[in-house]
Amino acid sequence: MPAHRIAVIAGDGIGNEVMPEGLRVVEAAARRFNIDLQFTTMAWANCDYYLEHGQMMPSDWFAQLKDFDAIYFGAVGWPDKVPDHISLWGSLLKFRREFDEYVNLRPVRLMPGVPCPLANKKPGDIDFYVVRENTEGEYSSVGGRMFEGTERETVLQESVFTRKGVDRILKYAFELAQSRPKKHLTSATKSNGIAISMPYWDERVEAMGPSFPDVRWDKYHIDILAARFVLSPERFDVVVASNLFGDILSDLGPACTGTIAIAPSANINPERTFPSVFEPVHGSAPDIYGQNIANPIGMIWSGAMMLDFLGNGDANYTAAHDAIVRAIEQVLEHGPRTPDMGGSASTTDVGMAVAELL
Amino acid sequence: MPAHRIAVIAGDGIGNEVMPEGLRVVEAAARRFNIDLQFTTMAWANCDYYLEHGQMMPSDWFAQLKDFDAIYFGAVGWPDKVPDHISLWGSLLKFRREFDEYVNLRPVRLMPGVPCPLANKKPGDIDFYVVRENTEGEYSSVGGRMFEGTERETVLQESVFTRKGVDRILKYAFELAQSRPKKHLTSATKSNGIAISMPYWDERVEAMGPSFPDVRWDKYHIDILAARFVLSPERFDVVVASNLFGDILSDLGPACTGTIAIAPSANINPERTFPSVFEPVHGSAPDIYGQNIANPIGMIWSGAMMLDFLGNGDANYTAAHDAIVRAIEQVLEHGPRTPDMGGSASTTDVGMAVAELL
Ligand SMILES: CC(C)[C@H](C(=O)O)[C@@H](O)C(=O)O
Numbered sequence: 022m023p024a025h026r027i028a029v030i031a032g033d034g035i036g037n038e039v040m041p042e043g044l045r046v047v048e049a050a051a052r053r054f055n056i057d058l059q060f061t062t063m064a065w066a067n068c069d070y071y072l073e074h075g076q077m078m079p080s081d082w083f084a085q086l087k088d089f090d091a092i093y094f095g096a097v098g099w100p101d102k103v104p105d106h107i108s109l110w111g112s113l114l115k116f117r118r119e120f121d122e123y124v125n126l127r128p129v130r131l132m133p134g135v136p137c138p139l140a141n142k143k144p145g146d147i148d149f150y151v152v153r154e155n156t157e158g159e160y161s162s163v164g165g166r167m168f169e170g171t172e173r174e175t176v177l178q179e180s181v182f183t184r185k186g187v188d189r190i191l192k193y194a195f196e197l198a199q200s201r202p203k204k205h206l207t208s209a210t211k212s213n214g215i216a217i218s219m220p221y222w223d224e225r226v227e228a229m230g231p232s233f234p235d236v237r238w239d240k241y242h243i244d245i246l247a248a249r250f251v252l253s254p255e256r257f258d259v260v261v262a263s264n265l266f267g268d269i270l271s272d273l274g275p276a277c278t279g280t281i282a283i284a285p286s287a288n289i290n291p292e293r294t295f296p297s298v299f300e301p302v303h304g305s306a307p308d309i310y311g312q313n314i315a316n317p318i319g320m321i322w323s324g325a326m327m328l329d330f331l332g333n334g335d336a337n338y339t340a341a342h343d344a345i346v347r348a349i350e351q352v353l354e355h356g357p358r359t360p361d362m363g364g365s366a367s368t369t370d371v372g373m374a375v376a377e378l379l
Numbered sequence: 380m381p382a383h384r385i386a387v388i389a390g391d392g393i394g395n396e397v398m399p400e401g402l403r404v405v406e407a408a409a410r411r412f413n414i415d416l417q418f419t420t421m422a423w424a425n426c427d428y429y430l431e432h433g434q435m436m437p438s439d440w441f442a443q444l445k446d447f448d449a450i451y452f453g454a455v456g457w458p459d460k461v462p463d464h465i466s467l468w469g470s471l472l473k474f475r476r477e478f479d480e481y482v483n484l485r486p487v488r489l490m491p492g493v494p495c496p497l498a499n500k501k502p503g504d505i506d507f508y509v510v511r512e513n514t515e516g517e518y519s520s521v522g523g524r525m526f527e528g529t530e531r532e533t534v535l536q537e538s539v540f541t542r543k544g545v546d547r548i549l550k551y552a553f554e555l556a557q558s559r560p561k562k563h564l565t566s567a568t569k570s571n572g573i574a575i576s577m578p579y580w581d582e583r584v585e586a587m588g589p590s591f592p593d594v595r596w597d598k599y600h601i602d603i604l605a606a607r608f609v610l611s612p613e614r615f616d617v618v619v620a621s622n623l624f625g626d627i628l629s630d631l632g633p634a635c636t637g638t639i640a641i642a643p644s645a646n647i648n649p650e651r652t653f654p655s656v657f658e659p660v661h662g663s664a665p666d667i668y669g670q671n672i673a674n675p676i677g678m679i680w681s682g683a684m685m686l687d688f689l690g691n692g693d694a695n696y697t698a699a700h701d702a703i704v705r706a707i708e709q710v711l712e713h714g715p716r717t718p719d720m721g722g723s724a725s726t727t728d729v730g731m732a733v734a735e736l737l
């Protein structure tokens with residue numbers, strides 16, 4: 022295969038600490054599996070850049086990034102410098118939308134060596150995917166205020182669901198379910214309370230079901246679904262959800278498997294018309310930044326997902342992905358561990374340990 | 380005190396099985412504490428009524444109910460008969476809105492004898508309140524469809540937040556936090572993704588904080604907050620949330636303490652201009668209806684909250700509330716238990732056991 026061009030954006034806070042370890046491991050895997058990667062680092066898409074330039078990214082960000090094959094992304098946000106809705110809407114959420122990365126894929130897996138907050142669970146018991154719609158729905162900056170600053174102040178916030186947007190994420194999720202042994206899909210809804218958009222979501226699931234006769238599907242309201250993540254996580258296989266519900270479930274799922282610090286995610290444009298973004302689920306964590314104690318596993322695992330995506334089915338790339346995941350499992354089981362996992366190793370120690378196993 | 384007039388609405392499914400046990404216990408407590416209660420049963424607000432009349436409730440439901448002091452409510456919904464958004468918007472959600480029950484108060488408490496799904500937690504470790512806004516926000520039937528039935532189909536769903544609506548729930552929550560030993564309030568937000576309404580919510584919290592200098596408050600995005608319910612539930616005291624976020628957190632919280640079957644809730648009109656509604660958090664559970672195995676504890680505990688509310692600070696009513704909660708604790712610890720808690724007792728057995736302890 023030709024070289025893959027990857028843009029590297031560390032972002033804010035611990036994004037800058039975990040990124041070098043992600044790169045270390047991805048490069049080690051690339052060497053071992055003879056994969057040709059070219060990295061280009063972008064110094065923007067962070068809150069310091071915003072303070073200097075009044076925007077999160079240069080005006081030609083789209084042109085600068087659009088021809089990359091992937092973006093390896095740390096974390097954005099530093100609320101004391103820039104309000105979150107400005108920093109995120111000015112970077113990550115722009116990528117998701119303007120590069121049409123409509124699938125946010127998030128594995129939820131109980132790994133060996135990670136103390137599970139749920140009682141009586143062992144590795145293997147929890148192993149599913151959250152497939153999150155990533156471009157529309159509840160994440161919207163459409164709306165506004167009326168009677169501003171008065172007692173009558175009223176704020177309207179629009180959610181927007183389109184047939185195109187809903188159907189393509191459902192199709193991706195049904196296909197993913199179909200490819201797995203259990204062939205089970207769960208749809209997250211809230212059609213009993215949110216009376217316009219969620220009944221529509223349910224209708225589209227209903228309409229697509231018959232095209233996948235071998236997939237068993239069910240639906241749960243988000244409140245009870247969240248409860249079931251805690252009470253019976255082993256029953257899930259693929260969970261498909263709107264932007265907001267997927268966001269909640271893909272933090273809650275990893276929490277049920279011990280920590281969100283190790284959870285990876287992929288923001289995928291399945292048609293590959295634009296680059297996809299690979300980022301850990303955790304954020305920029307300003308409170309622990311600067312001590313080199315952040316857990317780099319989420320960043321590293323996201324790198325593994327990136328290699329798998331770049332291979333597009335090629336067995337060598339899948340092997341590279343699997344090798345990284347196995348190395349992660351070994352380090353989780355035998356250490357070194359960062360303080361959040363009860364150890365005293367640094368971010369660098371953990372990254373080097375994973376890289377060494379490759 | 381004069382007699383309290385209570386409307387009884389069992390609703391659908393197991394609402395009909397747990398209600399008699401709730402009444403049994405509330406009546407036993409009323410006898411022991413010399414509280415005068417008058418019950419009036421309404422045979423409407425259920426899906427069979429809808430199938431017969433084309434609406435969930437008679438047209439004069441408001442006039443029929445408005446002078447009651449409280450409504451003791453089972454559960455509504457039977458999706459195979461009537462879609463949830465019709466049955467709920469035609470009953471429970473009407474009460475919440477038209478009786479201006481703007482506070483939905485839901486205790487989350489790890490009780491003795493209840494196996495906790497979280498590892499290494501004991502009774503007392505988890506003990507907080509979810510204060511949920513109950514009349515506006517994301518629960519809205521405003522919006523619609525465009526290009527219906529075509530590939531361009533687009534669905535708009537409005538969320539509506541008002542200063543009046545936001546400020547009054549925040550005030551209730553700050554005051555509740557102020558009345559508790561820890562004096563700690565957590566606000567649920569998602570201002571990094573939901574860009575109009577949630578930054579507004581944050582602003583109002585910020586504006587109110589200084590009026591409660593003795594309350595320590597913080598805020599978390601809903602995704603990470605859900606994760607923290609699993610990872611460190613002991614750190615919460617009072618959690619205030621919008622309608623949707625409160626809905627999710629008040630199922631997730633009880634799940635973290637073992638089961639939503641025992642969780643109670645109060646839909647409160649603090650000004651007492653209209654009746655308040657007391658209902659278990661669980662739903663109508665059509666799948667287990669008809670076997671008399673539903674757990675009545677959520678219904679019974681809601682009855683205790685109702686007595687407390689009716690007393691409006693009177694020590695005798697508080698004592699009645701506390702006596703019921705102690706009786707619940709004893710039955711949870713020593714049985715009898717319904718099948719969902721690992722026992723083989725019936726709904727009736729459990730209700731009678733609690734009543735007997737009074
Ligand atoms: C039945 C449903 C509309 C309701 C809600 O979402 O408010 C229920 O889940 C609750 O929490 O009382």
Ligand SMILES: CC(C)[C@H](C(=O)O)[C@@H](O)C(=O)O
Binds near residue numbers: 268304572
């Ligand atoms: C930072 C935030 C806007 C983002 C989201 O809500 O999508 C994050 O929580 C995530 O899950 O990737």
